[in-house]
Structures are given as C-alpha cells and as structure tokens.
Amino acid sequence: MALLEVKQLTKRFGGLVAVNQMNFEVAQGEIVGLIGPNGAGKTTVFNLISGILPATEGSIVLNNCELSRMPAHRRSLAGIGRTFQVVRPFEMTVLENVMVPALTRTKNTAKARKKAFQVLEMMGLDELAEAEPGNLTLAQRKRIEVARALATDPKLLLLDEVLAGLNPTEVAENLPLIRQVRDKGVTIIFIEHLMDAMMSVSERVLVMDQGSLISSGTPTEVTNDECVIKAYLGEEDPQC
Ligand SMILES: Nc1ncnc2c1ncn2[C@@H]1O[C@H](COP(=O)(O)OP(=O)(O)O)[C@@H](O)[C@H]1O
Ligand SMILES: [Mg+2]
Incomplete structure (x- = not known):
C-alpha cells in the first residue's frame, strides 16, 4: 500500500494553474525525485502537501489519513x-x-534537547551545536534545515532544493545523507535542479511541466523520454 496518495491535485492562482490534476503515489521507503523546469509547479506541490497553501481541488492521503x-x-x-x-x-x-x-513533539526540554542532538549527529552537525547559523556556510545551513525537519520524526520528508547553491565537494558530501535518512525509515520526495545528483540518488523520478505531471519512471526512463527532453528545451509537443 502507498504511504502517500495524491489524486487530482490542483492549485489555481487566479488564472494561473500552477498544479494541474496531478496523480501520483509514493511507497513507504522510496526516494522519489521531483524535477521540472523553473516555474513547473514543484514547490507548489510541496506547499499543497504540507498545508502551507490550500489545494483548489484534489486529495492528499498519508497512511489512509x-x-x-x-x-x-x-x-x-x-x-x-x-x-x-x-x-x-x-x-x-x-x-x-x-x-x-x-518541542512540537514533547513538552520536556531535556527530551527535545536529546532528540535535537541525535538529529544533529545524523547530519554531521553535532560539533556545531553551539554555533550561530548566520556564521555557517550555506551547505551547513541547508543541513540544519534538514535537521529541523527530521526533529519532528516525519514519515514523509519533502526536500526542496537542499543541494542548490552548493559547490561540487559539498554536494558530494551532502548527497549520501539523503540515503542515510531514508535508511532510518523516512520516505523522501526531493526537488533538485542538479540532474546528476538527482539521478544518482532517486529510485523513481516524477517530471512536471507547466503544472502537469508529464513523465514518471526510473532515472534512465525519464531522461530518455522525448516529452521530458522537449520540456527542458522549452519546445511544445502536442503528443506530450
Ligand atoms: N503564492 C503564489 N501566488 C501566485 N502565484 C504563485 C504562488 N506560488 C507560485 N506561484 C506561481 O506558480 C507557478 C509555479 O511555481 P513554483 O511551484 O514555485 O515552481 P517551481 O518550484 O517548479 O519552480 C509559477 O508560475 C509561480 O509564479
Ligand atoms: Mg521551487
């Protein structure tokens, strides 16, 4: 059974259809990549799933809920x-x-501190526990962002461009963390522009263009899909 089931998900901003009748499922333990050109609607999908924005239409079911x-x-x-x-x-x-x-999961400060330390260790940030994020690198701040999300013990983690803006060495260091988090039992959907990074870690990829899901499959399948290639080149194809 799927952990997440999204049906007919739609978001309109006035006349703009940012997300258009999206249907997809994610199984427990998967790492799914969500890609698409700028403005395709990827972040809006995350906003709809996490409840930052209300959907215009559609259903989002997590664990039958x-x-x-x-x-x-x-x-x-x-x-x-x-x-x-x-x-x-x-x-x-x-x-x-x-x-x-x-602290949204426990009122006990000592327990929250323990949980925070555990997560910081997992993210390789424990030595920076007393640092101020403002003094750290973007790569470290992106890790803190992931650590903050993990501190709530999510079943499904939505990562929005956590590798963007990092140099190649930092990408290579941060990439294994995504698998490591999944191996702790967290299902992951992640948005990423860096194709190589995305392809090396995703088991399945969903491709959006202009609000619609235009392809899904293994990294090899989607990169060979004509519709995906055309979307990235900015060409319209009536068959896609
Ligand atoms: N809160 C909003 N109000 C109006 N338009 C929005 C809002 N959020 C996103 N959009 C528009 O929806 C489209 C999809 O945006 P977004 O989901 O951020 O794309 P992506 O993350 O794929 O680059 C864009 O045209 C964007 O301008
Ligand atoms: Mg975005």
Whole structure:
C-alpha cells in the first residue's frame, strides 16, 4: 500500500494553474525525485502537501489519513516534514534551532534537547551545536534545515532544493545523507535542479511541466523520454 496518495491535485492562482490534476503515489521507503523546469509547479506541490497553501481541488492521503483539509501543524503531526528552498534559520544556536521543532513533539526540554542532538549527529552537525547559523556556510545551513525537519520524526520528508547553491565537494558530501535518512525509515520526495545528483540518488523520478505531471519512471526512463527532453528545451509537443 502507498504511504502517500495524491489524486487530482490542483492549485489555481487566479488564472494561473500552477498544479494541474496531478496523480501520483509514493511507497513507504522510496526516494522519489521531483524535477521540472523553473516555474513547473514543484514547490507548489510541496506547499499543497504540507498545508502551507490550500489545494483548489484534489486529495492528499498519508497512511489512509486525508490531509487536504487539515492545517499545516496537523499535517506535521500526521507525519509530513519539509524544508524550504530559501533557508531562514532562527537567530539562535544550531541546537536551539533544531530543538524548536522537537518541542512540537514533547513538552520536556531535556527530551527535545536529546532528540535535537541525535538529529544533529545524523547530519554531521553535532560539533556545531553551539554555533550561530548566520556564521555557517550555506551547505551547513541547508543541513540544519534538514535537521529541523527530521526533529519532528516525519514519515514523509519533502526536500526542496537542499543541494542548490552548493559547490561540487559539498554536494558530494551532502548527497549520501539523503540515503542515510531514508535508511532510518523516512520516505523522501526531493526537488533538485542538479540532474546528476538527482539521478544518482532517486529510485523513481516524477517530471512536471507547466503544472502537469508529464513523465514518471526510473532515472534512465525519464531522461530518455522525448516529452521530458522537449520540456527542458522549452519546445511544445502536442503528443506530450
Ligand atoms: N503564492 C503564489 N501566488 C501566485 N502565484 C504563485 C504562488 N506560488 C507560485 N506561484 C506561481 O506558480 C507557478 C509555479 O511555481 P513554483 O511551484 O514555485 O515552481 P517551481 O518550484 O517548479 O519552480 C509559477 O508560475 C509561480 O509564479
Ligand atoms: Mg521551487
């Protein structure tokens, strides 16, 4: 049975259809890549799943639980975790930044601190626990963003361009973390522009263009799909 089932998901902003009748499923334990040209609607899909924006139409079911009419904090409790494309850590230490989301799961500060440390260790950030995020590199701040999402123990983690803006060495260091998180039992959908990185870690890829899902399959299948190649080259094809 699928962990996540998305049916007929649609978002209109006035006359613009940012997400158009999307249907897809994600199985427990999968790493699914979500790609598409700029403005395709990828971040909007994450906003709809996490409840930052209400869907115009459609259903979002996680573990048999219908999320589409729940507010964002209830979806977080139901098991949705996400990162934001633009990272905005709080002006607190790295540890405190990760404790804040952990405190949505326990009122006990000592427990939240323990959870935050565990997650920081997993992300290789434990030595920076007392640092201020403002003094760290973008690569480190992106890791904090992932750590904050993990502190809520999500079942499904939505990663929005966590590798964007990093240099090749940093990408190579951060990439294995995605698999490591999945190996702890977290199902992952991730948006990424860096094709090589995306292809090396995704088991399945969904491709969006102009709000619609235009292809899905293994990395090799989608990169050989004519519709995908045309979408990236900006060509219209009536058969796609
Ligand atoms: N809150 C919003 N209000 C109005 N239009 C939006 C909003 N969010 C996104 N859009 C529009 O929806 C389309 C898809 O955007 P987005 O989901 O951010 O694309 P992607 O993440 O694939 O680059 C774009 O045309 C964008 O301008
Ligand atoms: Mg985006």
